Amino acid sequence: MAIHVVWLKKDLRLFDHAPIDTAIKNAQKENAQVLLVYLFEPDIMNFPDYSSFHYQFIVDSLKNLNDRLHQFKTQISIHNENAIPFFKKFLEQFPKSVFYAHEEIGNGVSYLRDEKIRHFFKQKKRPFFEFQTNGIIRGQWQKNWREQWLSAAQKAPIIPQFTTAHFATVEATFDPEISQINSHLQRGGELIAHDRLKIFLDDSLKFYRKSIGSPIEAHKHCSRLSAHLAFGNITIRQIYRQTTKHSNYEKFYPQATAFLDRLLWHCHFIQRFEHFPETEIANLNQAYNHIRDIPNHSLIELFKTGQTGFPFVDACIRCLNQTGYLNFRMRSMLISFFTHHMWQPWTEISHYLARIFLDYEPGIHYCQIQMQAGTMGIHTLRIYNPVLQGLEKDPDAYFIKKWVPELSHLETAFIHEPWKLTAMESLAYNFCLGEDYPVRILDHEKSAEYARRTLWEIKNSEEVSLDAQKILKKRPR
Numbered sequence: 477m478a479i480h481v482v483w484l485k486k487d488l489r490l491f492d493h494a495p496i497d498t499a500i501k502n503a504q505k506e507n508a509q510v511l512l513v514y515l516f517e518p519d520i521m522n523f524p525d526y527s528s529f530h531y532q533f534i535v536d537s538l539k540n541l542n543d544r545l546h547q548f549k550t551q552i553s554i555h556n557e558n559a560i561p562f563f564k565k566f567l568e569q570f571p572k573s574v575f576y577a578h579e580e581i582g583n584g585v586s587y588l589r590d591e592k593i594r595h596f597f598k599q600k601k602r603p604f605f606e607f608q609t610n611g612i613i614r615g616q617w618q619k620n621w622r623e624q625w626l627s628a629a630q631k632a633p634i635i636p637q638f639t640t641a642h643f644a645t646v647e648a649t650f651d652p653e654i655s656q657i658n659s660h661l662q663r664g665g666e667l668i669a670h671d672r673l674k675i676f677l678d679d680s681l682k683f684y685r686k687s688i689g690s691p692i693e694a695h696k697h698c699s700r701l702s703a704h705l706a707f708g709n710i711t712i713r714q715i716y717r718q719t720t721k722h723s724n725y726e727k728f729y730p731q732a733t734a735f736l737d738r739l740l741w742h743c744h745f746i747q748r749f750e751h752f753p754e755t756e757i758a759n760l761n762q763a764y765n766h767i768r769d770i771p772n773h774s775l776i777e778l779f780k781t782g783q784t785g786f787p788f789v790d791a792c793i794r795c796l797n798q799t800g801y802l803n804f805r806m807r808s809m810l811i812s813f814f815t816h817h818m819w820q821p822w823t824e825i826s827h828y829l830a831r832i833f834l835d836y837e838p839g840i841h842y843c844q845i846q847m848q849a850g851t852m853g854i855h856t857l858r859i860y861n862p863v864l865q866g867l868e869k870d871p872d873a874y875f876i877k878k879w880v881p882e883l884s885h886l887e888t889a890f891i892h893e894p895w896k897l898t899a900m901e902s903l904a905y906n907f908c909l910g911e912d913y914p915v916r917i918l919d920h921e922k923s924a925e926y927a928r929r930t931l932w933e934i935k936n937s938e939e940v941s942l943d944a945q946k947i948l949k950k951r952p953r
């Protein structure tokens with residue numbers, strides 16, 4: 477019997493899903509059935525960018541799909557196995573099967589896996605249909621995103637009409653379970669993603685632009701769709717359509733445009749990563765290779781655990797460690813602090829951050845890290861002052877008080893700079909710097925000065941400029 481197998485990867489949804497739609501159409505023609513498969517692949521899960529955060533989100537998303545597939549008397553067939561051994565065994569049982577999947581612009585591991593699987597199906601002479609994700613094109617440069625999202629290029633109907641007859645009858649094969657749910661994390665699932673979008677457009681769009689910069693306001697009023705996008709609970713096309721036809725679109729046009737611009741950036745960065753996959757592992761501009769090459773592991777540990785002695789930095793990392801989410805500006809500040817003030821190589825933190833960013837998307841992640849670290853040599857250098865950022869983005873120190881509670885009884889000015897307390901004031905607050913909260917690991921003004929001087933010297937060098945020209949030439953606009 478031929479089975480039309482849809483291999484779900486980071487596309488955990490039923491709607492606007494070209495592989496599912498095409499598999500159903502093809503299966504109908506020959507009265508065959510469709511099977512949805514998800515693999516928890518050890519090769520992917522053992523890589524240091526994967527974490528229990530991502531696992532929980534995937535399990536949530538699969539459960540959400542299974543709940544809805546119940547009415548069609550099917551479940552996703554879920555296995556703990558790498559792709560090649562799984563499909564090899566599958567073909568021994570169902571040699572005439574046909575396969576469908578989305579292309580994944582992921583990390584180096586998923587890229588190699590996809591190459592191997594393509595080769596494997598070719599060798600086995602089995603059809604394997606692959607589809608673009610959010611209009612991103614393998615091996616080419618793409619820039620007309622809006623046209624892509626609106627055009628017939630992605631042919632799946634937004635809401636397909638499933639019937640029981642479409643799917644193979646599969647017993648629930650859901651063995652992966654998570655014993656402890658982290659209740660701070662956003663929950664995964666296609667329906668949850670659509671609810672999130674609706675709440676954002678109905679209630680938060682009007683506050684969007686003024687909320688982006690603040691870690692508290694962004695949490696409430698940004699779309700919070702990034703994790704849903706990373707695991708494919710929702711597509712850019714769906715978000716674009718919902719936004720442009722919403723009654724608030726015209727009413728809050730500048731806000732809506734700012735939001736849609738970020739969807740363009742999302743695709744732009746992933747497309748750029750497709751063009752420069754080496755961004756994952758090495759400085760894009762090699763002239764920066766000789767700086768920051770000796771990591772200080774004890775400093776790095778203090779950063780990861782939020783013990784740098786800089787309250788706003790510590791609050792940001794502790795928030796991420798618990799919730800998996802932080803707004804854009806504060807993520808930028810963390811990279812700036814790590815690479816410029818601490819003078820550490822970004823490669824020493826990129827996997828750690830990937831694990832604690834619930835929305836980890838390799839294309840955006842590595843490009844943004846290198847941009848903020850200044851190792852591309854094609855952007856303006858930004859060194860964020862960690863104290864001024866706190867004073868500006870968290871003036872009343874609510875965010876710091878929440879995540880660094882050991883400072884919460886101090887006066888606001890001291891919460892931002894506890895090292896400014898005199899001995900008398902420390903006594904009055906019953907607070908001892910170094911015991912109740914760490915002494916700061918560096919002098920941020922001196923370290924910023926050193927970074928600025930060193931990086932500008934390098935940036936002005938012929939070596940950087942030659943590499944920068946090569947990058948710009950290879951990256952069409």
Ligand SMILES: Cc1cc2nc3c(=O)[nH]c(=O)nc-3n(C[C@H](O)[C@H](O)[C@H](O)COP(=O)(O)OP(=O)(O)OC[C@H]3O[C@@H](n4cnc5c(N)ncnc54)[C@H](O)[C@@H]3O)c2cc1C
Nearest residue numbers: 698699700701702738741742804807808835836837841844
């Ligand atoms: C060092 C660093 C690492 C980052 N890593 C990731 C990552 O792994 N995954 C990720 O999705 N975003 C990443 N970002 C971008 C950004 O911080 C998040 O997309 C955003 O904070 C997610 O919140 P939101 O969904 O509420 O965004 P909104 O402001 O509501 O934006 C809507 C969507 O647009 C996209 N978007 C927003 N800002 C950006 C941006 N600057 N670049 C590209 N796309 C953007 C996201 O898909 C987001 O969901 C990173 C930023 C930095 C500085």
